[in-house]
Every structure is written in structure tokens, then in C-alpha cells.
Amino acid sequence: MNLFKLVEAVGVFAFALSGLIEARRRDMDLVGLFVVALVAAFGGGTLRDLLLDRTPLFWIEHDIYAIAILGLATFFALVPATGRFPQSFLLIADALGLGLFSIAGAGYALEAGTSTFIAALMGTITGTFGGVIRDVLCNELPSLFQQTPLYATCAFVGCYFYFWLSHLPLPGDAAAWITIAGITALRLASVRWNWVLPVSRH
């Protein structure tokens, strides 16, 4: 349980950082930094909860996350050196967040009574749509939709793998942890070897 909360905090932190870096690139002020970071961290889970009619929202109930992101955004607004963040750290933390958010989101969807296809879709939305709304707010074509290394695909395939694993006689949360590790590894491998989905030429 505690490990779960730790990985969750790492995921929120990584997603918020991705928002801060995007916002900084556009010379946004503190308000922009904070909002884009908040959206990147909680946009996916919020959209899922709106679609599934789950309440109250996670970040509204636990305000510590929003407060921490405001603190982080203030730091980014005041300290010039924050632009030089190690890319590899961000990549790993983001991949971890993708894995954790997707599996958690798929689990919530199944609880709400959806089919496995919709649950895998909700898991993927949880893991990826913070980034989509971040890009829309930043007036960019969402990178999720473009031919970049596998991202949503890792989450979607991972969710199905998780459903299959859940039927096996595994101890405790083993199915979830194995899948989170698998999604993280698949994402990192996709970046390393530039695995992309095909795009048909016109």
C-alpha cells in the first residue's frame, strides 16, 4: 500500500513536471505554470471520473497534491536553472506514472461496471489525457496523436495484460505491479529503439 502511494506520488510529480517544462517553453507566468502542471497531472484522471460519474475528484479531496504543484510551479517561476532538468529522469518518472495511472484507471472503470474494452480505454485515458489537454492548452497538436514512440499503446496493451494476469492465482497486488513494471519497460524500450505505429502515406 505504501509502495503504491510512493509510485503514485512519483507519477503525479513526473506528469506535473512535463506540464511545467511545456509551460516554461512558452514563457508562461506562475498562473500558466500552475494550471498546465495541474492539468498534466490530473487531467486524465479527472476526465475519466467525469466520464464514469465518479465523485469526489481525487485532487479535490486530497488538496495536498495541488498545493505541492503550486509550490513546484513557484519554484519554476523564480529559478532560471529549472530549464536544465535531466531528460532521462523525466522520461523514467513519466513512464512509471503512465503505468501506474493506467492500471489504477482501468481498475476504477471495472469497479464502475464497464466492459473490459472500455476499461482498457479508460485506463489509457487516465494515463495519457493529461498530456493531451496540456498540449491543447498550450495550443499544440497533441504529441499523443503523432508518430512518436509508443505511449498510449503501451497503456492499452498493458491494461489487457493486467486483466489476463488478474485471473491467475497471484499473491496480493502482484498482477498490478508486474503490469506497471511491464508498461514502464515497454515505454522505455519504445523510446530507446524508436518503436512507432505505422502511418499510411497519402
Place this chain on the structure above:
Amino acid sequence: MNLFKLVEAVGVFAFALSGLIEARRRDMDLVGLFVVALVAAFGGGTLRDLLLDRTPLFWIEHDIYAIAILGLATFFALVPATGRFPQSFLLIADALGLGLFSIAGAGYALEAGTSTFIAALMGTITGTFGGVIRDVLCNELPSLFQQTPLYATCAFVGCYFYFWLSHLPLPGDAAAWITIAGITALRLASVRWNWVLPVSRH
């Protein structure tokens, strides 16, 4: 009833196609094709249901539509020739979808107890906002807002016509079918003779 389901499927198919064509134009990969098509098909109804607090969402309950759209998106991602879709077929199917979605949306709004003005607005949102969110995700100024042949206007006027028709002693679903045909015809005529709303010059 079966005719209703058939026209609905045609409308979903047409709206999904409009999303696929937009997404393809931007060289999106399978993830982008799928999401933009899903949003184009169900964005309007989803926004309406969120605004009216109706649950569960149609496409979450009936996952066959999302699965079919994923299949269609895969086809578009793999087959180059999909770019050459007959424009006239798309136009007619889209006009049918506009009519059906608008009338269905207005009906749901009235059921939820809204005034006729809000019901006509909700009907129009159902028929048109999938396209607006599609354009926003594709980083474009929504074509709905620009001086293009009448689109939202057909739906809005059609909804009022439907409310008036509903008071007449017509058999079964006649009021709905007459209005759907009327919206479709008005839309096609607007495209044919380029009927637009005036825009005041500066």
C-alpha cells in the same frame, strides 16, 4: 425502432469518418486516428450528457461502437487508399447524422426537464460539438464558427420545428422522422447553394 438504430449507426459512422479524414490529413498515427474519430462521433453526445448529468454515457454502455471505430481507424492507418473517399457520400451521411443526433439530443434534454430553448441548444450541441472538439484537438479554428454553409443553424431551427410538430396528431415517430429528413435536406441545400449566415464587416 430498427430504422432508428440504422440511421444512428449511419450517423456515428459518418461522424467517425469525418474525424478519420481530419486526422489523416495531419499524418496522425493509429492512436490519433482512433481518438479523433471517437471524439467526432461521441463528443457532442458526451458533452450534452455531462451538462445534463445523464449517466451512463452511451458509448461506455455500448462498447461495440468504440470497438468498431477502432477497427475503422486501424483500416485507415494501414490502407493508403482511404484518403480517396467519395465526398458526396460523406456529406449525405454527415447531414443524416446531424439530423438524427440533434433530434435525439433535444428529446433527451426535454426529458431532463429543460426549457425548449435549452433543449434546442442541447440538440444542436449533440449534433455539432463532436466536430468542434475534433477541430480543437486538431489545433484548428472550429469550422462550425466560421462562415461556412449552414450547419448548426439547420439543427437549431430543426429542433424548434420538431417541438411544434410534436403537438400535432401525427402517428408514432412521424414528427422525428419528418424533422430528421428536413434537417438533412436543409443542410444539403445549404451546401449546394452555399447558404451562409452574414458576417458584419469591421
Place this chain on the structure above:
Amino acid sequence: MNLFKLVEAVGVFAFALSGLIEARRRDMDLVGLFVVALVAAFGGGTLRDLLLDRTPLFWIEHDIYAIAILGLATFFALVPATGRFPQSFLLIADALGLGLFSIAGAGYALEAGTSTFIAALMGTITGTFGGVIRDVLCNELPSLFQQTPLYATCAFVGCYFYFWLSHLPLPGDAAAWITIAGITALRLASVRWNWVLPVSRH
């Protein structure tokens, strides 16, 4: 109470006008003018209500506002001279709307049981996010996120001031009115003397 309704109407009117002016600058037709004005006026409150799961939505229950905005949009679509609106009037009305919407939004959030931080955030969202969604629909980087005179900051600081004031033994709605006046004054002073938040250079 009547004064409250008057200030509210002024705020809705000001926010709708900001949308009409943005939409007009892009040569949108009546549909675009109406939707962008409606979103600018009610987008913030609608997002707040969706996040807090409050129903029914204000503008759905009181359709007179949407009807009035449609009338205003029609006027803008037909009369060329509407482009020459006195900038100072718009600025003052918008600042009043910011103050009123923020305090009302923070109050609704507290009623829904949120913490004070989340309530201040919800108040700020109520006052400012209509403009963000307006800018997203107009395919622009939201001006809220950029280094422009204090806007969201006035609302956020004002909400905390309001919470503190609410503990004092003041008569009736005095705490709300004092804060609304304060937010309005702070906003106007920010524009007058160009107070901005710092942006760290790369």
C-alpha cells in the same frame, strides 16, 4: 439580493462581450459569436460545477441568460459598428465580473465541503476559465497563462481575503461585497500600473 443579481448580470454581460469581441476579430458568423460568448460567460462556472458535481447548471436552469446572449450575438453579427466598443467600459465590467464570479464560486465550493485551498482554486476557475476555454476555442494560447497584468492572482488572493473576512463580525453580505470591490480594484490597478508576475528567463 437585488444588487447581487445586478452585479451578476453585469458580469455575465461583460464576459459575453469579451467573447463576442474575440469571435468578431476572427470573422466568425452568428454561430461562432454565440457559442464563444456563451462559453466566455458560463465556461468557468460550468467547469466548476462539473468538477464539484453540482447540478443543474445555472445557465441551463435560467435560460434567459442564453437567450439574451443569442440576442446580443445577433446584434454583433448584423451591426458593423459593434467593433468600436469603449475599451475602458469593458475592462471595468470584466473586473467586476471577475470579483463576483470568484467569490460566488468559492462559496459554492465551501458549501460542497472542499478545503479552503481548493475553494480558492474553484473561485479562481469560476472567474477565469471562461476566458481560457474562449481562447482555446479561438485557437489561441490562453492570455491567462501569459505575462499579462494580474488576473487569476487577483481572484485567488481575493478568495483567501474573503475567507478571512468571513470570520469577522460583519453585517449581512459585507464580506462578499468588500472582497468583490477589492478584487475589482486590484485588477484595475494591475492594468493601470502593469503589475505582472515574474517569468524566469531560460
